[in-house]
Amino acid sequence: MADGIKCLVTGGAGFIGSNIVDALVVAGHSVTVADDLSTGNRAQVNAQAQFAQVDVLAAEFEHVFAEGGFEVVYHLAAQTDVMTSVEDPATDAQVNVIGGIRLLELCRKYGVRKVIFSSTSSVFGEPDYLPMDEGHPIRPLCPYAASKHAFEHYLHLYSEIHDLAYTVLRYANAYGPRQDPHHEGGVVAIFAYKILNGAVPIIYGDGEQTRDFVHVDDLVRANLICLERGDNSYYNLGTGIETTVNELVALLDELSGAKAEVEYAAGRRGEMRRLSLQSARAATELQWSPTVGLCAGVQSVLDYFKEN
Ligand SMILES: NC(=O)c1ccc[n+]([C@@H]2O[C@H](COP(=O)([O-])OP(=O)(O)OC[C@H]3O[C@@H](n4cnc5c(N)ncnc54)[C@H](O)[C@@H]3O)[C@@H](O)[C@H]2O)c1
Incomplete structure (x- = not known):
């Protein structure tokens, strides 16, 4: 080595x-x-x-x-x-x-x-x-x-x-392969896992809250x-890109071929309505910018759960 x-x-x-x-x-x-x-x-x-x-x-x-x-x-x-x-x-x-x-x-x-x-x-x-x-x-x-x-x-x-x-x-x-679908927080993992297993994802609030998935x-x-x-x-x-939870579910449906039922529940106190981060400093000083688009990224999560 x-x-x-x-x-x-x-x-x-x-x-x-x-x-x-x-x-x-x-x-x-x-x-x-x-x-x-x-x-x-x-x-x-x-x-x-x-x-x-x-x-x-x-x-x-x-x-x-x-x-x-x-x-x-x-x-x-x-x-x-x-x-x-x-x-x-x-x-x-x-x-x-x-x-x-x-x-x-x-x-x-x-x-x-x-x-x-x-x-x-x-x-x-x-x-x-x-x-x-x-x-x-x-x-x-x-x-x-x-x-x-x-x-x-x-x-x-x-x-x-x-x-x-x-x-x-x-x-x-953060999202991607190995994220635990049984924990709070990782909405991509939780929804992907549920949709693949025929369970019903629960959306808290109206689903129009946004996240920045990296x-x-x-x-x-x-x-x-x-x-x-x-x-x-x-x-x-x-990524600087806002994605609503409803858009995420639509993408999961499209990529998995499922037509997931979703359940809407009361919004959770303290949950942020919108989120996106600007990474210009990382671009300038680290020469870093995100390269994995949401479509390919969500597909990697679906593939991971199918294999594991
Ligand atoms: N997942 C996200 O969206 C996200 C976003 C921002 C920051 N982070 C940060 O990234 C880091 C990793 O998060 P993750 O999502 O991979 O979570 P994770 O739970 O998968 O990883 C945390 C790891 O730390 C270990 N650990 C916890 N307490 C420990 C202790 N006292 N001593 C030794 N090991 C301990 C756990 O066993 C686990 O393997 C965390 O510091 C988290 O705050 C995560």
């Missing part, structure tokens, strides 16, 4: 993390995954990666660093469930903030050069304008978004006081670019 860069991927058994791990391995890097498998799946961890089943909050997490000699750490391990964060904000902060600080202390102790952090467009809260750029005000509307944003501040201060480089990547609505392959590419670029900066990663 090529020498490559020694990377640690926390949360590397999850949806986005496991896709990043595959791409790092293909690019010839040496990869270790640390994941407690709370929502991740061991079977989707690349066979060429080292695997440690460990909670980022556990004392044993340090062993992974002591043995790894990592240059770059991808940090994806997180409490990602918005409802859980509302019901139990302390646990959310424990994983997303305290777990993150523990990780930064280990990076400092073991001489890591850079941390690449998977953050979220939900840090912005309700949009003042669309598409939202990096200068948009930050007003998190749930503990999950607040804890992700809090950790962004720690990354910045570790770069200032300890010379630990970072890149923050704020994703719009494919995991595009997010993975941005993450690999950040091995070389984007130090000490933060980037929005989205």
Whole structure:
């Protein structure tokens, strides 16, 4: 195997993390995954990666660093469930903030050069304008978004006081193969899975709410670019295109050949009406722009569920 860069991927058994791990391995890097498998799946961890089943909050997490000699750490391990964060904000902060600080202390102790952090467009809260750029005000509307944003501040201060480089990547609505259809959040995975299995997707509200769906392959590419670029900066990663939930269902119908029944239920409190992200800074500084269109992207999800 090529020498490559020694990377640690926390949360590397999850949806986005496991896709990043595959791409790092293909690019010839040496990869270790640390994941407690709370929502991740061991079977989707690349066979060429080292695997440690460990909670980022556990004392044993340090062993992974002591043995790894990592240059770059991808940090994806997180409490990602918005409802859980509302019901139990302390646990959310424990994983997303305290777990993150523990990780930064280990990076400092073991001489890591850079941390690449998977953050979220939900840090912005309700949009003042669309598409939202990096200068948009930050007003998190749930503990999950607040804890992700809090950790962004720690990354910045570790770069200032300890010379630990970072890149923050704020994703719009990620979708693609390996997204878990049994969790909240991943509307493409949930609807695709239901439609293929003859179940009825439930649309909360009138279905005219919009999302900015960005494919995991595009997010993975941005993450690999950040091995070389984007130090000490933060980037929005989205398509800038708004798609309504009704349009998504129509596309799933068309591509799957199903004529899905849908059920409309009362809108959910706190849910955003519209979302799209402007990624001009990533285009200029990372030479990144999204390449997977919604049609091909949704097809990749349908294909994945048919095969698995
Ligand atoms: N999916 C999206 O639309 C989206 C959007 C914006 C940001 N993100 C961020 O991307 C990252 C990955 O999200 P995902 O959608 O792949 O979720 P996921 O649940 O598939 O992945 C998270 C992984 O972290 C692991 N994990 C959780 N808590 C842990 C802990 N305490 N110690 C060790 N491992 C732990 C889980 O087992 C899982 O494998 C998260 O940080 C999330 O906040 C996701």
